[in-house]
Amino acid sequence: MTTFKALWVQQNAVSKFFTQEVVERQIDQLPAGEVLVKVHYSSLNYKDALSAKGNKGVTKHYPHTPGIDAAGEVVESATQDWQPGDKVIVTGYNLGMDTPGGFGQYIRVPANWVFSLPEGISLYDAMALGTAGLTAALSLTKLQQMGVMPDSGEVFVTGASGGVGSLSIALLAKLGYTVAACTGKLEQAEYLSQLGATKIIDRETAFEGVDRPLLSEQWAGAIDTVGGDILFNVIKSLKYGGSVASCGLVASPNFQVNVFPFILRGVNWLGIDSVELPLNTKQQMFTKLADEWRIPLLDKIVHEITLEELPHFIESMFKGRLVGRVVVNLMN
Known part of the structure; x- marks a missing residue:
C-alpha cells in the first residue's frame, strides 16, 4: 500500500x-x-x-x-x-x-x-506564482478593465513585501506602471526597489488621516493586500475615477467608511476572489503569467x-x- x-x-x-x-x-x-x-x-x-x-x-x-x-x-x-x-x-x-x-x-x-x-513554465514556477500570482493577475486585470493604465498615474501596492505584494510590484513594473510600495518592513526597501517600486512608503505613514473623510488625490489605482484602515485611506487617496483592487485582510476585515470618496470622486472598490472563480479564468490567468505577463x-x-x-x-x-x-x- x-x-x-x-x-x-x-x-x-x-x-x-x-x-x-x-x-x-x-x-x-x-x-x-x-x-x-x-x-x-x-x-x-x-x-x-x-x-x-x-x-x-x-x-x-x-x-x-x-x-x-x-x-x-x-x-x-x-x-x-x-x-x-x-x-x-x-x-x-x-x-x-x-x-x-x-x-x-x-x-x-x-x-x-x-x-x-501552461507551456513555458515549470511546476516549480507554477507554485512560485500560486494563489499569490493568480491574485496579482486578477487584481491588475480588474484595474485595467476600469481604465487604470501605465499612463494613468502611480499605482499603490500595500503589504508590498508579502507574496501578493511582491508579485504585484514586479508585474506592474514589467508592464510599464509606476509603482509606489507600502510596507511595515522598511529594511526591505532595496528588495522592493529591485522589484520595480519607485517609491517606498512606511506603513505608519499610510495610517495617517484615518479620521478624515477625504485625503489628497494621489493614486490612479491600487492593489490592497491588507484591508483595515489602510484600505480606507487608499480609497480616500484615489484620484477621480480611480480604482483599488481589494484582495486581503491581514490587518483587519473591518475599517471606518464613509461615502464621500465614492460619490464625490467616483472611485471604485473592486473585490478580488481567487478561490471560487471559474476554472477557465484560473487557466487563462496562469497562461497569461506564463507568457506576456511572465513575472521577472x-x-x-x-x-x-x-x-x-x-x-x-x-x-x-x-x-x-x-x-x-x-x-x-x-x-x-
Whole structure:
C-alpha cells in the first residue's frame, strides 16, 4: 500500500494548542475524487498559516493537511479529461481548507478543480506564482478593465513585501506602471526597489488621516493586500475615477467608511476572489503569467523549503516575518 509524507495539523487534547508535524499517510486515507495527483511543489500562503494554527474560519475539521496550492502529475483519473503523467495545477476551491491539501505528497480532488500547466513554465514556477500570482493577475486585470493604465498615474501596492505584494510590484513594473510600495518592513526597501517600486512608503505613514473623510488625490489605482484602515485611506487617496483592487485582510476585515470618496470622486472598490472563480479564468490567468505577463525576478521573490521546514516558516508567516514567496518542495 502506497504511503506518503504529509504535514499533519492536530489539536493537543490537553493543551488545546494546534501542532504541526510531518507524518506518513496512506493514499487510501485520502477523500473521494476523480483525480489523484502526485504533488511536486506547493506554496505557503497566509490562509495555510491560519489553517495550521487551528483557525476554524478556514478549516473546520481536524486533524488536517493544509496547502491551498499544488502542482504535480496526474497518477490516476476516473475521467477522460486527464491521463497519467499530465502536469497540472490545483489551487483554491476547498483544497487545503477541509480537503487535504498540497502539504501532502498526494492529493485526490474533483476533476473540475484541475487545470493544465501552461507551456513555458515549470511546476516549480507554477507554485512560485500560486494563489499569490493568480491574485496579482486578477487584481491588475480588474484595474485595467476600469481604465487604470501605465499612463494613468502611480499605482499603490500595500503589504508590498508579502507574496501578493511582491508579485504585484514586479508585474506592474514589467508592464510599464509606476509603482509606489507600502510596507511595515522598511529594511526591505532595496528588495522592493529591485522589484520595480519607485517609491517606498512606511506603513505608519499610510495610517495617517484615518479620521478624515477625504485625503489628497494621489493614486490612479491600487492593489490592497491588507484591508483595515489602510484600505480606507487608499480609497480616500484615489484620484477621480480611480480604482483599488481589494484582495486581503491581514490587518483587519473591518475599517471606518464613509461615502464621500465614492460619490464625490467616483472611485471604485473592486473585490478580488481567487478561490471560487471559474476554472477557465484560473487557466487563462496562469497562461497569461506564463507568457506576456511572465513575472521577472522570481528568484529574488521565492525561497524554496522542504516539508520538514514548514512548521518554522508557518510560524514566521503567522507573525508577519516572511518576505516574498515560499515554495515547498515535496519531491524528497
